[in-house]
Amino acid sequence: MLTLRQDDVLLGCRAEHWRDALDQAAESLHAAGLVAPEYRDGLHAREAQSSTFLGNAIAIPHGTPESREHVRATGVRVLQFPEGIEWHDGQRVHVLVTIAAQSDEHLDILRQLTHVLDQDGIAERLAGAERAAEIAELLSKAVVEARLDAETLCLGFPARDHGELALAGAARLRQAECVDAAFVAAVAETAPRALGRGLWLVTSDRGVGVPALALATPAEPLQADGAPVQGVFCLAAQGQAHRGLLERILALLDSDAPETLHRLDADALLARLAGESAAARQRLVTVLNAHGLHARPAKQLIQVARAQGIAVRVRLAEGGSEAVSAASLTKVINLGARRGQQLIFTAEGDGAEAALDAVCRAVEDGLGEHVEPFDAYREPVATEPEDAPALEPLADDVAHPAVAASPGLAIAPAFVLTTPSFDYPARAADPAAERRRLDDAIREGGEQLEALIQHARGGEVSQILSMHEEMLGDPELHQAAREGIDEGASAEAAWWEAIDTAAQAQERLADKLLAERAADLRDVGRRVLGILCRVEMPEPPDHPYILVTDDIGPSDVARLDTSRVRGLLTARGGATAHSAILARALGIPAVVGAGERILTLASGTELILDGERGRVTPAPAAERRQAAEQRLAERRRREAEAWEARFEPARTRDGHRVEVASNLGNTAHAADAVERGAEGVGLLRTEFVFMAHAEMPGLETQIGEYREALDALDGRPLVARTLDVGGDKPLPYWPVPQESNPFLGLRGIRLALTKPEVLETQLKALLMAAAPSAEPKRDARPLRIMLPMVKDVAEFRAARAILDRLFEEIPAGERSDDVQLGVMIEVPSSALLASTLAAEVDFFSVGTNDLTQYTLAIDRDHPELSAQADGLHPSVLRLIEMTVAAAHAEGKWVGVCGELASDATAVPVLVGLGVDELSVSARQVPLVKARLREFDLEEARAQATLALAQATGEAVRDALEAR
Known part of the structure; x- marks a missing residue:
């Protein structure tokens, strides 16, 4: 500039x-x-x-x-x-x-x-x-842009009082990088002031980088001091730059909007805040000028506006810019409109339609400049240059690495499914007919989902499809689409605009789980779009096959005929996506994130898909195929034998004891884990209790949840991880500011220690849930509590102090005495400092997923790099070795609860490093127990030594396979 x-x-x-x-x-x-x-x-x-x-x-x-x-x-x-x-x-x-x-x-x-x-x-x-x-x-006075747009709105927030709404607005401003933590703290210390008509205001100039205005509205009706709470404004003040924002609040107070805020979407609310009344006529037009509205075309525009005889106002469609007079040169220039941006013109009263016709026609004609047309209805498609090299096909009989998403081995021909394209007109002449078409398509989509739910296998499949059914029935989506149709859009264009707008609103939230829901929303949208466009997916073959596709939605996975689908291979996606979760629930081997080259495969090409190692081999030679068939037959035999022996203690061939426990995401699944042979729970992700409630669960609620798992375990140990949210997965009632890198931000124990009362309630609930019970008599309830994301001993001591105090406050008969407090080794610093931690903690549990991610500096969900995030990388193994050595020197035990614990190649290496416990998914418990019986401790130590001597993760796997 x-x-x-x-x-x-x-x-x-x-x-x-x-x-x-x-x-x-x-x-x-x-x-x-x-x-x-x-x-x-x-x-x-x-x-x-x-x-x-x-x-x-x-x-x-x-x-x-x-x-x-x-x-x-x-x-x-x-x-x-x-x-x-x-x-x-x-x-x-x-x-x-x-x-x-x-x-x-x-x-x-x-x-x-x-x-x-x-x-x-x-x-x-x-x-x-x-x-x-x-x-x-x-x-050269700097132009300070006061911020008010869709990203500073927080609509339908599940708050219990107007103070929480104020904090939600402050958090939204911090997510938008307008303010810092000092502003959020100032808002927390300030009570909102009533403005009248249900609107409230809280303001501060502390920690303000950019003047901005947030508005948070409640999900349910609220009152404060006997007055209604329709919304709370959170104003970041700076000098005089925020004065315009105050004027916009006053404009809203003078309008008919305050009592109807709960019915307004973001666009309508921004229109009211821009000074437009509900009675104003509105028109949208795209700027076509190559250099936007600079001085010369702006002059032409104001001359046309002044000639209309009534007031015409204009604002940018993007964001929440204030509507200004279209007759003011400086105001129009200051909009900074560029080519391709859309302007919203408004006018009221007699002659409004004619005035809007005139100004919009002038903009479309170029305002005195020659302009090229701009297709506003088609998204730009990134195309490769004509001379760009074609994708190199996958080499035959070579194992290509990707991301292991669902375990298992499959041998079958490929069925390559390309993503369908939806071609449809942007406009339609008969709104009534378009509404009927849309209603019919939504109804048919609902019937399809209901049929899938009825035939779904697995609780997670039904749950996710039921969520899709609820999304499809959302009246706000229907209304948004109908409004688009009323404005002249086709049913397809209006529906997809409603879906895409809602999905983008969810993606703006700093919440990984909600971002996944945005993907689900688009999956729902594509279902209806396919019905409207009469686009049907190609019929798969009637023989067993491996599905190969760019990416796949959850409902597509649920639709798969598991009697024919032997495996799933995708170019994109990660191991934590819903499609991967459902593949595991259905028992379908899956390899994801394999890259676009897999789309060069021809349908019918034979594949070997290894869902445990994350590899795919096209057109295998006879020798390799025979070896894979033997592995597959051996795997089936081993699965049957493992199931029969699932209740036997987990030991190596020479009798070395290694405990095999189960990872749980819900206490309701504890009984199933025991039935599959789990010797305890090695990781209970307690955040499910918090995510399942619209507000912070109280002491009794948590006690009931944890006791369900302890009862099912019947004396087996429970390792419960304390609340691990924040950063990439915040709770709706515990707003956390957006961070540029949430994996390195406020999460885990760091977040819990900012509200020690929450951690204290959880620790108290765990202690009391594990107390001896008289009916039925249950004396032994071993409880192991572990703290996530601990970087050094100071964080552990802070939590230990809370636990020690609770032991003194809770009567002995009302709490467990068999309690250990440990930490998860997820951060390299905690492994490097394991010797200082081991002197004070009771145990370690290594979370290999995060430890690998942080050690290798690779996001395990990265579409291109995730295949390289291998927990068998020698650097990760050395950190595990250091952790085990430090723990055993102090007489403490070490578990592994990440995905590496169920990797058949890694199991002997981990045992050879001295790991005492392996915690895996319940489905994997029998197989991991069986794997332990296949080697002795001396062999395990030799494999660990061999792995540590390698230079790369790939070299580790090659060396171990060769052995």
């Missing part, structure tokens, strides 16, 4: 004629090395087209697009003419701001200058200035 400096200003210039002044301006640019001499002709050509006089004695000469070839560097020169010049349009000019711009940088200067155009006396001050610094300061 161009900026004005003191050295850019030339004082005391004189000229008899405006052409002479223009020549001096061109020479100043040339002397500064910014332009070639020929640029002078471009300045004169621009003035011949239209005057560059801006206002308040300022002109802004700049070249034509054709003269940009003479610009050597972007820059600006300001010439002061104290005596003034008669410009060719009859205006008096004292300052020329002469611009050499290689693209559109002059528009930024133009926006900066608009703040001086309405100031009284500015012309005299510019003419009389005796210092260059004074002129630079007058002209």
Whole structure:
């Protein structure tokens, strides 16, 4: 962006004629090395087209697009003419701001200058200035953009009082990077003030980077001090820059909107805050000018607006910019509208429609400039250059690495399913017919989902499909689509616009789980779109196959015929996506994130898909295929034998004891884990208790949940991880500011210690749930509590102090005495400091998923890199080795609860490193027990030594396979 400096200003210039002044301006640019001499002709050509006089004695000469070839560097020169010049349009000019711009940088200067155009006396001050610094300061005042847009709105928040709404608004402003933690703290200390009509306000200027306004509305009716709470404004104040935001609050108070806030979507609410009444007529038009609304087309626009005889207002469609008078040059220029952006014009009263027709037609015609059409209804599609190399096909008989998403081995021909395209008209002439089409398609989509739910296998499948059914029945989606149809859109265009808008609103939330729900919403939307467009998925073959596709939605997975689908292979996706979760629930081996090259496979190509190692081998040679068939037959035999022996203690061939426990995401599944042979629960993710409630669960609620698991375990140990939310997975009632890297932010024990009362309640609930019970008699309830994301001993001590105090406060008969407190080794620093931690903790549990991610600096869900995030990487193994050595030196035990614990190749390595417990999914318990019986401790130690000697994760796997 161009900026004005003191050295850019030339004082005391004189000229008899405006052409002479223009020549001096061109020479100043040339002397500064910014332009070639020929640029002078471009300045004169621009003035011949239209005057560059801006206002308040300022002109802004700049070249034509054709003269940009003479610009050597972007820059600006300001010439002061104290005596003034008669410009060719009859205006008096004292300052020329002469611009050499290689693209559109002059528009930024133009926006900066608009703040001086309405100031009284500015012309005299510019003419009389005796210092260059004074002129630079007058002209280069930074434009502070006050923020109010869809990202600062927090609609339908599940708050219990207006204070929580205020904090939700503050959190939204921090997520938008307008404020910092000091602002949030200030809001927490300030009670909202009643403005009347159900609106409340809280404001602070502490920690404000950008002045901004948030509005949080409640999900359910609220009252405070006997008055209704329709919404709470959270204002980040800064100097005078927020005054316009206050005016917009007043405009809302004067409108009919306050009592109907709960019925307004973000667009309607922004319209009210922009000063538009419900009675205003509205029209949308796209800016076609190559350089946006710069001075010349803006002049044309205001002339058309002034000729209408009624007030016409305009604002940018994107965000929540304030509606301004379309008859004000400075206001229109200050919108900064660029090509492709949409403007919303409004007008009220008699003649409104004709006025809107006139201004919109003028914009469409280019406002005096030649313009190219802009297709507003089609999203730009990224296409590869014509000379871009084609994707290289996968080599035959070579194992290609990807992400292991669901365990198992499959051998079958590929069925390559390409993503369907939906072609439909953007507009339709008969709204009534379009509404009928949409209603029929929604009804048919609901019937399809209901049929899938009836035939679904697995509780998770039914739950997710039921959620899809609820999404499809959302009346707000239906209403948004119908409104689009009423405005002339086709049923397809209106429906997808409603879906995409709702999905984007969810994606703006700093919540990974909600982002996944946005993907589900689009999956629902595509179902209806397919019905409207009569697009049917290709019929799969009637013989066993491996499905190969770019990506797949949850409902597509649920639709799979598991009697024929042997495996799932996708180009995109991660191991935590809903499609991967459902593949595991259905027992379908899956490999994901394999890259676009898999789409070059031809249907019918035979594949070997290894869902445990995350590999796919196309067109295997006879020898490799025979080996895979033997592995598959062996696996089936082992599964049957493992199931029969599932209740036997887990031991190596020579009798070395290694406990095999189950990971649980819900206490209701504890009984199933025991039935599958689990010797305890090695990881209970307690956040499910918190995520299942609309507000913070109390002590009794938590006791009941934890006791269900302890009862089912019948004396087997329970390892419960304390609340692990924040950053990438915040709770709706515990707003956490958006972070640029949530995996390195406020989460786990860090977040819990910011509200120690929450941690205290959870610890108390666990202690009391594990207390001996008289009916039925249950004496032994071993409880192991572990803290997530601990980086050093200080965080552990803070939690230990709370636990020790609870032991003193709770009577002995009402709590468990068999309690251990440990930490998860997920952060490299905790492994490196394991010796200091081991002196104080009772145990370690290694979370290999996060430890691998943080050690290798690879997001395990990254579409291209996730295949390289291998827990068998020697660097990860060395950290595990350090952890085990430190723990055993203090007589403490170590478990592993990440995915590596169920990796058949990794199991002997972990045992050889000295790991005492492996915690895996309940489905994997029998197989891991069986794997332990296949080797002895000496062999395990040899494999661990071999793995530690390798240089890469791939080399580790190759060496272990060769052995």
